[in-house]
Amino acid sequence: METVQRLTDSILSLDCNDRRLERFENLFPLPDGVSYNSYYIDDEKTAIVDTVDSSVTLQFLENVKYALNGRDLDFLIVNHMEPDHCANIVELAKLYPNMKLVGNAQTFAFFEQFYPSADLTANYYPVKNGDQLSLGQHELNFVFAPMVHWPEVMFSYESTEKILFSADAFGTFGALNGNLFTDETDYENLYGDECRRYYTNIVGKYGPQVKRALKKASKLDIAMIAPLHGPVWRSNIDYILDRYMKWATYTPEKAGVVIPYASAYGNTASAVDYLANRLSEQGVKDIRIFDVSKTDASYIIANIFKYSHVVFAAPTYNLNLFPAMKSFLDEMAILEIKNRQFAVIGNGTWSPTSTKEMIEFFDTQKGWTNLGDTITLKTAMVDDEKAQFDVLAKAIADSVKATEID
DSSP: OOOOOEESEEEEEEEEEEESSSSEETTEETOEEEEOOOOEEOSSSSSEEEEGGGGGHHHHHHHHHHHTTTTOEEEEOOSSSSSSTTTHHHHHHHHHHEEEEEEEEHHHHHHHHHOOOOOEEEEEEEOOOOOOESSSSSSEEEOTTTTTTSOEEEEETTTTEEEOTTTTTOOBOOOOOOOGGGSSSSSSIIIHHHHHHHHIIIGGHHHHHHHHHHHHHTTTSSEEOOOOSBBBOOOHHHHHHHHHHHHTTTTEEEEEEEEEEOOSSHHHHHHHOOEEEEEEETTOOEEEEETTSSHHHHHHHHHHHHEEEEEEEEEETTTTTOOHHHHHHHHHHTOOOEEEEEEEEOOOOOSHHHHHHHHHHHSSSTTTTOOOEEEEEOOOOOGGHHHHHHHHHHHHHHHHHHHOOO
């Protein structure tokens, strides 16, 4: 049965949901699944904007057949050539051999890499940044957005109904639950954190490129944003644009403290709890504690994007930094997170090196400000070390209170 919904009188959503997939890109947990969105424009010429993942091909093709209602397909717009959106290009070409494949030079290069046995060169309809495509009453304007988050990405702006088809930008993890539009849901509770986790882990490395794309989008009169994952924005659009600008500039959303820690036998964990209690006594209201050995890194990274201060705590293991913390820091480095205040707590029963290694790591990172003296424990925290933690807690609390958030 078709799962088609209407954006406007002449534009349909052909979205498909996958609630069985365990990890997006085989990396990021999907407790609430994911949607793959595609859109159909019904005009003198017909057009589909992007396809979907191969896991939902049967549902998608049923949606396409229903939307076309016996008509031929004139254009397929390919805003993004990642496999979760391009997997049905060849299938559509088989069903609609006259279909023109609209993309840029990089789009077609990627297509030939993913599908070397499919020769669709006769169907190519190349466009450049700023080009337009008239479908009749509707006109698509192509706005290139390279590295948001692949080099071939472009937005398609439909100027008649003022809809921005935004590729992966402004999307979120989480399947759709019947409601197509953000204003039909309790968005903040249902998608708010997952939207942040989606951006920070997938697009987060490309802040400068996102800023450039936002600048281009600001020149458009946008009534709707239709992303490739998650619900469609038709109201409160400034809300998501503001969030993206904060994330793109690595600006904290809230003053608070995230504490990612590792602990082999519980001693470092106990010290973290002591520090968190002291922070609370000093008036810090938002504290998030995560065990890096247990919590998927994507959740921790999303919280580091959200909050202003971070404390890293980890023991030494085989004369090196605890492996789970080292792995986590490596993921942070890939995303080039910056503009945060931080502190470090190390531990080690003999020859402790974790403190030194964490400090050396942050010496290589841009925009990280050390709040004060590091602390190195030798196994269990003792009474004589409380003073160091109290001093650190006050330094962090004072800095949190002095943080101004727009």
